[in-house]
Amino acid sequence: MNQYFRQAIIFAAILSFAVTALASSDAGRESVFSVGVGARSLGMGGGFTSIADDATSVYYNPAGLVILKNHELSFMHMSLFEGTIFDFGAWGFPISDKFGMGIGYMRIGTDDIIKTQNFIPLGTFTYSQSQWLVSMGAKAGKHASVGLTVKAVNQEIDNQSDYAFALDAGAIINADEHIRLGIAARDAIPPKLKLNSTEEQTPTSVAGGVALVNYPLSNNSQFSASCELEKSEDRSTKVHTGGEILFDNAYAVRAGYDRDNVSLGVGYVYRMVSFDYAYKLMDHVDNSHRLSVSVLLGETQKSLQKTEETESQKPTTGPVQYEFTKQFKFYKEKADDYYDQSQLDSALMYYRRAQDFEKDNQEVNNRILMIAEALHFQKQKGTVKPTPPPPPTSRTETVSDTTKIVQIYYDLSHSFYAKHYYLPALDLIEQILVMQPQHTEAKQLGTKIQIEIDQGIENNLRDGQSAEKSGDFSRAVEAYTRVLELDPTNANARQSRDRLFGRLSISEKLYLGIKQFEENKLAPAKGQFEAVLAIEPDNEIALNYMEKINKTIALPTTLDVLQADPVIWPLYLDGLKFMRDKQYQKAIEAWQKVLKAYPNSTDAINNISQARLRLDAAKEK
Numbered sequence: 001m002n003q004y005f006r007q008a009i010i011f012a013a014i015l016s017f018a019v020t021a022l023a024s025s026d027a028g029r030e031s032v033f034s035v036g037v038g039a040r041s042l043g044m045g046g047g048f049t050s051i052a053d054d055a056t057s058v059y060y061n062p063a064g065l066v067i068l069k070n071h072e073l074s075f076m077h078m079s080l081f082e083g084t085i086f087d088f089g090a091w092g093f094p095i096s097d098k099f100g101m102g103i104g105y106m107r108i109g110t111d112d113i114i115k116t117q118n119f120i121p122l123g124t125f126t127y128s129q130s131q132w133l134v135s136m137g138a139k140a141g142k143h144a145s146v147g148l149t150v151k152a153v154n155q156e157i158d159n160q161s162d163y164a165f166a167l168d169a170g171a172i173i174n175a176d177e178h179i180r181l182g183i184a185a186r187d188a189i190p191p192k193l194k195l196n197s198t199e200e201q202t203p204t205s206v207a208g209g210v211a212l213v214n215y216p217l218s219n220n221s222q223f224s225a226s227c228e229l230e231k232s233e234d235r236s237t238k239v240h241t242g243g244e245i246l247f248d249n250a251y252a253v254r255a256g257y258d259r260d261n262v263s264l265g266v267g268y269v270y271r272m273v274s275f276d277y278a279y280k281l282m283d284h285v286d287n288s289h290r291l292s293v294s295v296l297l298g299e300t301q302k303s304l305q306k307t308e309e310t311e312s313q314k315p316t317t318g319p320v321q322y323e324f325t326k327q328f329k330f331y332k333e334k335a336d337d338y339y340d341q342s343q344l345d346s347a348l349m350y351y352r353r354a355q356d357f358e359k360d361n362q363e364v365n366n367r368i369l370m371i372a373e374a375l376h377f378q379k380q381k382g383t384v385k386p387t388p389p390p391p392p393t394s395r396t397e398t399v400s401d402t403t404k405i406v407q408i409y410y411d412l413s414h415s416f417y418a419k420h421y422y423l424p425a426l427d428l429i430e431q432i433l434v435m436q437p438q439h440t441e442a443k444q445l446g447t448k449i450q451i452e453i454d455q456g457i458e459n460n461l462r463d464g465q466s467a468e469k470s471g472d473f474s475r476a477v478e479a480y481t482r483v484l485e486l487d488p489t490n491a492n493a494r495q496s497r498d499r500l501f502g503r504l505s506i507s508e509k510l511y512l513g514i515k516q517f518e519e520n521k522l523a524p525a526k527g528q529f530e531a532v533l534a535i536e537p538d539n540e541i542a543l544n545y546m547e548k549i550n551k552t553i554a555l556p557t558t559l560d561v562l563q564a565d566p567v568i569w570p571l572y573l574d575g576l577k578f579m580r581d582k583q584y585q586k587a588i589e590a591w592q593k594v595l596k597a598y599p600n601s602t603d604a605i606n607n608i609s610q611a612r613l614r615l616d617a618a619k620e621k
Contacts, residue, residue, distance in 0.1 A: 030232040031187060031202050032108050032129050033059070036258075037076055037088040039292035043265015043278035045242030045256020047228035050182030050211035052172060054294060055092035058104040058135040060207075061170035061184040062147025065100030065137030068092050070507055076292035084110045088292075090133075097139075104133040115158070125158040131166075143174045153191040153202075164191035166202065177470060178215050182228075183208035205232040209240070214471045220503070221247050222471040249473070249505055254278070271506045271536055272296040296507050328357035332364060347371055363558060363603070365415060406432050410442055417445065422453050422486060427573055431580065453486050460486075464496060473500045474508040478515075481524070488570055506532055510541050522549050523567040523597050557601040568597050575607060584615035 038056035041048035048056065052064025055074035071093040078086040090104035109128030114121055131154065137147035149168035154161065170184035183206070190202045209228025216222050225243035242256020242263065252267035258280060265278040278290040335350035348371045354364050409428045416425035429446040432439050464479030480497035483490050504512070513528030526549050532542040552561075562572050571593050578587035588611045591604040598604070 030205060030235050033106055033131070034205065034230075034232070035078075035080075035086065036060075037090075037106065037292075038074060039076060039265060039276035039278040039290040040244070040252075040254070040267055040274075040294075042258065042280065042290050043242070043254035043256065043263055043267075043276065044224075044226065044244050045240045045263055046258045047209055047211075047226035047240030047242060047256065049170070049184045049207045049228050050172065050180050050209050050226050051213060051224065052170075052182060053213075055090040055102060055104075056088075057092060057137070057147075058090045058102040058133045058149060059088075059106070061172060061182050062102070062135035062149045062168065063137045063145040063170040063172040063182070063184075065092055065094075065102050065135060065147060066098070066139055066145040067137075067172075068094050068100050069511075070094070070296040072294055072296055074292060074294040076290065078288065078290045080108070080288065083112070084108065099139075100137045102133070102135040102137075104135070106131055106133070127157045129153070129155045133168075135168075140171070144171065146171045151187075151191070153193065155193045155195060155200075157195055160195045162193045162195055164193050165189075166191040178213055180211045180213050181209075182211065203233045203235075205230060207231075207240075216469045216471050217245070221245060246471075249471075249503060252276075269505065325357075328354050328361070331357070335364075335367070406436050406439065406442075410439075410445075413442070413445060417449055421569075422449050422456075423488075423570070423573070425449055426453075427577070456486050457483050457490065461493065464493070468496070468500065473503050474511060476500050477504065477508075477512060501531075506536060506539070510539075513542070513545060517545055517549065521565050522552060522561065523565050525549060557598040557603075562594065562598065562601060562603070565597070568594055572604065575604075575611075579607070579611060579614075582614075582618070584611045584618065587611045588615070 036042050036046040036048070037059045038048070038054070040054070041051070041056055041060065048060040050061075052061040053067045054064075055068070055072040057064035057068070071091070074088075074090045074092075076086075076088040078088075080086055086106070086108045088104070088106040090102055092100065092102035094100050107128055107130035109126060109130075111126045112124045113127060115123050115125050132152045133149050134151075135147060135149040137145055140146045147170045149170075151166040151168065153164050153166055166187050167189035168184065168186045169188050170182065173181040175181055186205045186207070187202045188204055190204055192199055192201045194200070207228055207230040209226055211224065211226035213224050214222045215224065223243060223245050225241075227239070227241040229237050229239060231237045238259045240256070240258055242254060242258070244252055244254045244265075244267075246252045246267075250269045252265075252269075254263075254265035254267070256263045256265075261281050263278055263280040265276065267274060267276040269275075272295060274294040274296075276292045276294070280288040280290070282288055331350050331354035335347045335354060338347035338350060348368060351364050351368050351371070355361070355368065358364065409432045413425040413428040413432070416422075416428065426446060426449055429442045429449070432442040433446075436442075460479045460482045464476045464483070467473070467476035467479060477497055477500050480493040480500070483493035484497065487493070501509075509528050509532050513525045513532070516522075516525035516528065526546070529542040529546050529549070532539050533546070536542070562569055571590050575587045575590035575594070578584070578590060588608050591608045591611070594601055594604040595608075
């Protein structure tokens with residue numbers, strides 16, 4: 001049975017059972033805040049305990065704060081009856097992938113109540129009840145989260161006031177990709193408020209239910225729904241149920257059944273701001289209007305997590321590292337001197353000595369590659385000039401220049417493979433097999449790399465299609481981008497990525513841009529931020545990162561940066577291929593394209609210089 005169809009049947013069964021549950025007699029008290037918060041949730045019938053994916057989680061279920069991807073501010077204004085006003089505000093924010101926090105404030109109050117004595121007016125007074133909420137949610141395993149909310153409650157009438165503390169608790173279980181279960185105990189430790197001589201304790205209430213979240217209806221629409229039961233200790237069990245259809249991640253229509261009345265709602269997302277409206281049909285009193293506004297701001301939780309991981313992975317230094325750095329610098333400087341004097345064989349030996357101390361230094365690795373190609377070219381032309389022999393090296397050198405080049409290529413291909421730079425590794429292996437077709441180790445490494453590439457393409461295509469069906473377009477774009485890094489010619493991945501990118505929200509584009517920037521993929525990151533600025537020219541986050549990118553590009557660009565750029569690296573490799581095929585003009589054109597993106601790439605500049613020398617020599621002949 002289709003997975004989504006099975007989920008729909010499960011949800012429908014639970015929904016039918018809950019809606020047909022019979023309520024007992026309905027008498028007694030409950031919290032004045034039981035009307036709920038947030039026009040989005042109220043438009044869906046107030047059943048938000050199991051969804052809880054925005055800042056209103058501080059009220060509905062603090063376990064949902066872990067779900068938040070961005071910092072979010074949410075405000076609501078609601079007119080009740082007889083001039084009573086309900087206001088709510090909350091700030092939810094991610095701390096890491098395992099923790100989220102939130103603070104909130106809510107107040108229900110009636111002002112200008114006429115005070116009389118013996119039917120004589122004596123002025124007016126105010127009655128209000130308010131509470132401050134401080135919430136935290138935390139992961140509790142792979143598929144669950146829990147949360148707590150501490151509340152400071154105040155009740156005030158005329159010149160009398162009292163304060164008390166209360167505690168809420170909640171939990172959420174992700175039973176499936178689209179099925180979520182939630183439960184919350186509000187006022188599990190209830191506040192006790194005393195005005196004059198009368199003490200009042202808020203009844204405890206428990207709400208729980210099931211939600212169908214982000215169920216895809218089509219390529220541009222998704223459906224969310226929930227059904228929950230709420231039981232206050234002094235009242236009968238109540239039903240909250242409803243749904244939401246979201247179109248193009250921007251337009252929403254909602255409907256629900258909230259306790260004993262029907263509710264309707266609409267929503268609109270403009271850039272990083274959400275506007276929501278709910279309308280509830282009420283018995284015996286005027287129908288209720290609810291308005292709320294939510295604003296996304298700050299870095300995403302994934303971006304913060306990435307920053308933490310980057311900081312934790314910074315290498316430490318010590319006496320041994322200092323000595324390695326010193327030796328590397330010494331041999332590299334010697335190699336640079338020989339290279340500048342065109343004594344390439346000596347330069348090669350010293351660069352290889354430097355490589356013993358920093359095997360992953362891409363500047364040295366690239367210079368070794370270029371010198372090996374130059375020596376091979378000179379050998380073919382019979383123009384190799386002897387130079388003074390260098391000191392003995394730590395590696396066993398062979399007499400054959402071809403064997404030297406093959407060994408260099410094989411070492412580099414291993415280095416690229418270890419860093420998951422599969423395409424440049426395969427390119428080097430291809431050159432090895434041109435020179436030594438029976439090179440067994442190169443064949444084995446090439447087969448291994450090709451298997452990993454094929455598996456990576458298959459897994460990422462599957463991930464992209466799954467994310468697209470669930471409406472998670474940001475994750476889908478990331479998956480298709482990874483496919484293109486493994487296979488730049490994959491038309492299916494390119495078309496899917498380009499199609500979905502236009503449907504990403506501003507916050508999702510920013511997240512992708514920030515992630516690509518942190519991975520040194522500057523060209524695609526620049527494209528993300530330019531897309532944001534085309535819609536929102538004054539977006540501060542995009543402007544800041546564009547400034548960082550421009551500063552990075554202005555610095556000398558290392559080969560590491562080029563290799564991490566899925567757009568520019570293939571151009572750089574094309575230049576090397578053209579050089580090997582003696583198509584020097586095409587090599588120059590390829591590296592000039594690299595320089596357009598990275599004007600300070602010394603590797604591209606040096607390669608162009610070498611290509612022009614060879615082109616001139618070829619013309620003279």
